[in-house]
Amino acid sequence: MELTNLAPIVLALPLLMFMIIGLFGYKMTPKFSGILGTTAFSIVTIVCYYIALTYFFGSGRLADGSMAKEVIFNFEWLRFSENLVISIGFLLDPISAMMLIVISTVSLMVHVYSMGYMHGEEGFQRYYAVLSLFSFAMLGLVVATNIFQMYIFWELVGVSSFLLISFYYTKPSAVKAAKKAFIVTRFADMFFLMGILILSFYTQTFDFGPLTEVTNNHVAIVSETMGGVTFCGLSVISIAVFLIFLGGAGKSAMFPFHIWLPDAMEGPTPASALIHAATMVVAGVYLVARLFPIYFFEAHDVLTIIAYIGAFTSLFAAVIACTQTDIKRVLAFSTISQIAYMMVALGVSGYEGNEGLGFTASMWHLFTHAMFKATLFLAAGCVIHAVHSNEMDAMGNLRKHLKITHIAFLIACLAIAGIPIFSGFFSKDEILVAAHEASPVIYWCQTLVAGLTAFYMFRLYYRIFWYNEPDYGHHTPHESPANMWIPLMVLTVYTCTSGFFPFTEYISPDLMGFESHIHWNIAIPSVIVALIGIGIATFMYKKKTEYPDKVVACIKNTYHYAYNKFYIDEIYLFITHKIIYKCICDPIAWFDRHIIDGFMNLLSWITNKTSLEIKSFQSGNVQQYAWVFILGVLSIVALTIYL
Amino acid sequence: MSIPVEYYLIVSTLLFFIGVYGFVVRKNLISILMSIELMLNAVSINFVAFNRFVYPEHLEGYMYSLFVIVVAAAETAVAISIIINVYRKMKNIDTKSINELKN
Numbered sequence: 001m002e003l004t005n006l007a008p009i010v011l012a013l014p015l016l017m018f019m020i021i022g023l024f025g026y027k028m029t030p031k032f033s034g035i036l037g038t039t040a041f042s043i044v045t046i047v048c049y050y051i052a053l054t055y056f057f058g059s060g061r062l063a064d065g066s067m068a069k070e071v072i073f074n075f076e077w078l079r080f081s082e083n084l085v086i087s088i089g090f091l092l093d094p095i096s097a098m099m100l101i102v103i104s105t106v107s108l109m110v111h112v113y114s115m116g117y118m119h120g121e122e123g124f125q126r127y128y129a130v131l132s133l134f135s136f137a138m139l140g141l142v143v144a145t146n147i148f149q150m151y152i153f154w155e156l157v158g159v160s161s162f163l164l165i166s167f168y169y170t171k172p173s174a175v176k177a178a179k180k181a182f183i184v185t186r187f188a189d190m191f192f193l194m195g196i197l198i199l200s201f202y203t204q205t206f207d208f209g210p211l212t213e214v215t216n217n218h219v220a221i222v223s224e225t226m227g228g229v230t231f232c233g234l235s236v237i238s239i240a241v242f243l244i245f246l247g248g249a250g251k252s253a254m255f256p257f258h259i260w261l262p263d264a265m266e267g268p269t270p271a272s273a274l275i276h277a278a279t280m281v282v283a284g285v286y287l288v289a290r291l292f293p294i295y296f297f298e299a300h301d302v303l304t305i306i307a308y309i310g311a312f313t314s315l316f317a318a319v320i321a322c323t324q325t326d327i328k329r330v331l332a333f334s335t336i337s338q339i340a341y342m343m344v345a346l347g348v349s350g351y352e353g354n355e356g357l358g359f360t361a362s363m364w365h366l367f368t369h370a371m372f373k374a375t376l377f378l379a380a381g382c383v384i385h386a387v388h389s390n391e392m393d394a395m396g397n398l399r400k401h402l403k404i405t406h407i408a409f410l411i412a413c414l415a416i417a418g419i420p421i422f423s424g425f426f427s428k429d430e431i432l433v434a435a436h437e438a439s440p441v442i443y444w445c446q447t448l449v450a451g452l453t454a455f456y457m458f459r460l461y462y463r464i465f466w467y468n469e470p471d472y473g474h475h476t477p478h479e480s481p482a483n484m485w486i487p488l489m490v491l492t493v494y495t496c497t498s499g500f501f502p503f504t505e506y507i508s509p510d511l512m513g514f515e516s517h518i519h520w521n522i523a524i525p526s527v528i529v530a531l532i533g534i535g536i537a538t539f540m541y542k543k544k545t546e547y548p549d550k551v552v553a554c555i556k557n558t559y560h561y562a563y564n565k566f567y568i569d570e571i572y573l574f575i576t577h578k579i580i581y582k583c584i585c586d587p588i589a590w591f592d593r594h595i596i597d598g599f600m601n602l603l604s605w606i607t608n609k610t611s612l613e614i615k616s617f618q619s620g621n622v623q624q625y626a627w628v629f630i631l632g633v634l635s636i637v638a639l640t641i642y643l
Numbered sequence: 644m645s646i647p648v649e650y651y652l653i654v655s656t657l658l659f660f661i662g663v664y665g666f667v668v669r670k671n672l673i674s675i676l677m678s679i680e681l682m683l684n685a686v687s688i689n690f691v692a693f694n695r696f697v698y699p700e701h702l703e704g705y706m707y708s709l710f711v712i713v714v715a716a717a718e719t720a721v722a723i724s725i726i727i728n729v730y731r732k733m734k735n736i737d738t739k740s741i742n743e744l745k746n
Contacts, residue, residue, distance in 0.1 A: 045645075620742065626666055626667055627667045630667070
């Protein structure tokens with residue numbers, strides 16, 4: 001089959017499902033809407049796999065050994081001027097093909113899983129409708145042929161994320177979390193739009209084709225039109241791409257825009273798995289990867305900043321994750337930390353040949369992370385389903401009750417900790433190699449984070465599945481139904497195997513691909529650090545001991561800061577409420593209420609008074625009118641006679 | 644010997660202003676209607692007088708006065724029926740009592 005005919009299905013079918021389930025869902029039974037959404041999405045998944053596999057193992061490899069950038073279709077949507085056109089299209093290159101697989105796999109598994117997890121919930125049809133909307137938006141985002149199409153779908157994923165976080169809209173905390181997520185990401189998207197506008201103002205194009213075409217170590221269109229232009233002493237290119245990165249930082253929860261992601265865990269767990277772990281939150285990484293040539297050749301300083309922001313965020317989030325007690329929040333901070341890992345990898349990457357390892361590793365980690373983090377979230381969903389609580393204290397010794405979930409969770413924990421043969425090991429190793437070549441500071445920071453990751457993941461694991469059994473009462477936890485554990489198993493298989501796929505041969509910044517092998521000098525220390533982390537976690541949390549309390553007592557202040565997420569939320573509240581509201585908004589509100597409204601009130605007061613005064617003229621008495629009329633006529637006559 | 648045109652005009656003017664006065668000051672609907680008839684008749688007298696003295700060979704003025712009489716008759720019929728209805732509802736025909744639409 002021709003890809004040209006197949007590709008539109010990928011976007012059209014989820015959109016159609018959104019409309020059908022969204023508009024007519026209330027007429028369907030919940031079960032039917034779920035099956036409809038899942039069936040339709042399985043077709044999309046098959047098409048995505050077909051497209052991606054045909055690309056990787058067939059049409060994608062050109063004669064000179066590089067990977068092709070194919071535009072499957074591209075139609076004009078809005079035309080502003082001769083050069084400035086917004087198109088909607090379908091771009092197939094190594095990273096978008098890989099993302100098609102990630103999104104379709106995780107989304108399909110979440111579709112299936114949700115049938116069990118969301119069973120009997122109010123608004124089941126609405127959930128499936130929004131899930132379809134999200135899948136549509138995310139697929140549209142990754143296949144975007146131009147930066148503006150990406151921006152449109154970028155906002156669409158933001159909306160569907162908002163709708164899914166606020167799914168339990170009767171809960172005030174969920175409404176608050178949804179509002180927070182939307183406002184924070186929207187605030188960051190404002191910078192993204194500014195960046196797009198600056199970039200397109202100079203280059204007169206939105207298209208990724210020219211924007212990422214490298215000739216003689218320059219992105220010609222960018223360096224020719226923007227090179228040498230400065231604003232406030234900074235190069236305009238750097239400003240534009242840094243603003244674009246800020247948009248990505250908002251979606252990908254980089255410091256200081258990370259505050260929305262932990263709160264977003266108020267949404268249903270499968271939605272968190274899909275949106276806030278596997279796909280949407282990596283959109284920022286994908287954005288930087290998509291524009292990587294501009295970052296690398298035209299604004300290398302920004303790329304360095306990205307690396308440091310990423311390194312800081314990964315450490316910061318890992319420290320917080322060690323102290324949280326809500327299992328979904330631990331996973332959320334772990335997600336922030338792992339996405340920051342990918343950002344670091346992009347930041348330290350080179351461009352040609354082997355030097356592009358960071359870029360490859362970032363995309364590889366994106367893939368493996370999507371799989372093992374989705375597994376972790378779905379497993380956490382099974383746990384929550386079984387004990388009806390998010391808090392660690394309500395769990396313990398669940399390995400006896402949830403055998404399948406236990407195995408899946410353990411494998412995913414091993415993968416995220418970077419233990420050999422599991423997927424996370426391979427991608428993390430490549431990231432560390434790339435970081436090692438670029439900067440020792442970042443390398444040691446990331447190795448430390450690897451250890452912390454192993455520690456907090458196994459802390460979570462032991463607290464859920466070992467530890468002391470709390471009093472479950474007469475309600476003994478039981479394993480989830482098959483439609484929940486089968487997706488879990490499928491994702492676990494991906495978690496085990498995706499490390500063996502030769503990513504480096506297919507995905508690289510210059511599209512040429514390269515050979516890679518495991519660097520044992522880097523891998524061994526990182527594995528040892530991870531094992532130490534696991535060891536400490538085993539020691540402290542396998543059984544109820546007094547060690548955790550002792551450690552907390554030792555580092556009381558630090559623990560307290562970390563437990564309260566370093567008071568970043570409070571700082572935001574302070575800045576917004578105390579400074580912006582009190583010093584700027586309140587005076588403006590006063591001005592509005594008293595000066596502007598006062599002027600308007602004065603006008604209406606004058607009108608009111610005047611009309612009250614002249615009201616008596618309109619008595620409704622015809623004889624009086626006639627009297628006035630006659631007097632008027634007589635006076636006009638008198639005037640014409642005597643003047 | 645013929646009566647000069649000014650005499651006709653004086654009569655019609657007096658008649659007209661008596662009508663105006665009655666229309667403005669009387670409170671009884673029947674009286675107001677009668678005042679309107681007076682004004683119409685004043686106009687008719689003007690038509691006839693001017694026709695007689697200015698264009699004796701034409702007949703338009705006479706025709707118009709006939710029109711006025713016919714219209715006045717029709718108008719009176721309508722007005723009287725309205726007044727009767729008002730009386731049935733209000734039990735009087737004072738203009739002051741017809742203020743139902745006010746406020």
